[in-house]
Amino acid sequence: xxxxxxxxxxxxxxxxxxxxxxxxxxxxxxxxxxxxxxxxxxxxxxxxxxxxxxxxxxxxxxxxxxxxxxxxxxxxxxxxxxxxxxxxxxxxxxxxxxxxxxxxxxxxxxxxxxxxxxxxxxxxxxxxxxxxxxxxxxxxxxxxxxxxxxxxxxxxxxxxxxxxxxxxxxxxxxxxxxxxxxxxxxxxxxxxxxxxxxxxxxxxxxxxxxxxxxxxxxxxxxxxxxxxxxxxxxxxxxxxxxxxxxxxxxxxxxxxxxxxxxxxxxx
Numbered sequence: 182x183x184x185x186x187x188x189x190x191x192x193x194x195x196x197x198x199x200x201x202x203x204x205x206x207x208x209x210x211x212x213x214x215x216x217x218x219x220x221x222x223x224x225x226x227x228x229x230x231x232x233x234x235x236x237x238x239x240x241x242x243x244x245x246x247x248x249x250x251x252x253x254x255x256x257x258x259x260x261x262x263x264x265x266x267x268x269x270x271x272x273x274x275x276x277x278x279x280x281x282x283x284x285x286x287x288x289x290x291x292x293x294x295x296x297x298x299x300x301x302x303x304x305x306x307x308x309x310x311x312x313x314x315x316x317x318x319x320x321x322x323x324x325x326x327x328x329x330x331x332x333x334x335x336x337x338x339x340x341x342x343x344x345x346x347x348x349x350x351x352x353x354x355x356x357x358x359x360x361x362x363x364x365x366x367x368x369x370x371x372x373x374x375x376x377x378x379x380x381x382x383x384x385x386x387x388x389x390x391x392x393x394x395x396x397x398x399x400x401x402x403x404x405x406x407x408x409x410x411x412x413x414x415x416x417x418x419x420x421x422x423x424x425x426x427x428x429x430x431x432x433x434x435x436x437x438x439x440x441x442x443x444x445x446x447x448x
Contacts, residue, residue, distance in 0.1 A: 229257045239289055241275055243268035249277040251289050253309050260287040263298065280325055282311045294330040296323035303332040315342045318353070319380065335380045335390060341366045349390040351378035358392035360404065369404040370394045373413070374440075395440045397426045409445040411438035418445060 229235060229242055235252035241260070242250050246267045250257040262268040263286075264278025279288060282295045288306035295304050295311065300322040304311040317323040319333030334343060337350040343361035350359045350366060355377040360369035372378040374393030382388040394403065397410040403421035410419050410426060415437040420429040432438050432447035439448050 231257050231259050233257050241277055241289060243270055243275045243277070249275065251277075251287060253287075253289075258287055260289065284311055284313050286311045296325060296330060296332075300324070303330060313342070315344060319350075335388060337366045339366055339368060351380060351390055351392075355379065358390055358394075358404070368402050371397065371401050373397060395445070399426055399428055401426045411440065411445060415439070418447065 228244070229250050231250060234255055235257050236255075238252055238254075240252045242257075243262075244250055247262050249260045249262055249268045251260045260277060260279075261282070262277040262279060263282055264280035266276065266278035268275065268277045270276075277289075279286075279290075279293075280295060281298055282288065282304055283298060284302070284304060288309060288311050290306050291309075293306040294314070295306075296302070296317070297304060301317055303314045303317055303323050305314045306312075315332060315334055316337060317332040317334055318337060319335035321331070321333035323330065323332050325331075334341070334348070335350050336353055337343070337359055338352065339357075339359060342364060343350075343366050344364070346361055346363075348361040349369065350361075351357070351372075352359060356372055358369045358372055358378050359366040370392050372392040372394055374395040376391070376393035378390065378392045380388055381391055392404075394401075394405075394408070395410050396413055397403065397419050398413060399419055401419075402424060403410075403426050404424070405421055406423075408421040409429065410421075411417070412419055416432050417428060418430045418432070418438055419426040430447070436447040438445065441448070
């Protein structure tokens with residue numbers, strides 16, 4: 182998250198001693214002009230400017246408490262240091278704290294990850310810019326612990342970006358379980374039972390998404406092959422076949438489809 186660098190050495194102006202004022206003045210140049218010139222040269226050597234040319238790629242230099250300049254493609258460009266430490270100098274080192282960033286901010290460490298300021302997104306450094314990776318709408322949001330970024334995407338929307346194939350999430354209204362397929366969340370199953378969709382577990386034991394799909398209609402999507410459920414009118418048992426619920430058995434006139442423990446039947 183941080184970068185170290187060496188500051189440029191100041192430029193020293195050599196001047197010869199005169200007899201009276203300590204500086205020999207020639208061609209009518211005033212004393213104030215000489216000092217101004219010296220002062221300008223020193224500043225020019227120490228303080229790079231945005232847009233000016235640079236030679237050492239990825240080199241950084243603090244210019245304020247929350248701002249640095251970084252050398253990319255032969256030119257200095259501004260880089261925000263939004264982390265709590267801001268941009269700090271210690272001896273010859275400059276450290277830009279980018280533990281927090283916003284999308285499209287300049288970055289300097291390819292394939293690094295950070296959280297957005299509102300902790301609702303995870304970002305990745307790609308081509309010297311922080312780019313959006315995925316939302317972190319779960320209760321634990323986006324967090325950094327010992328430089329490890331964790332994004333809780335256990336609550337997501339259909340079509341939201343995801344990184345782990347077969348990763349699961351609940352929709353915000355808790356009516357659907359979603360699964361990550363080819364980088365996008367899609368509906369895995371409707372959760373029409375009384376427990377809807379919920380996230381259970383803890384950090385030590387691990388978290389998991391549970392979908393109560395004990396009630397389903399023919400044609401509803403499903404994710405557990407051979408899984409049974411009751412139709413909403415309680416007159417029929419349906420079964421998950423080929424990612425869809427299909428009719429399995431009708432209940433007799435005085436029976437109702439119900440779930441008892443882990444068993445689905447007509448009682």
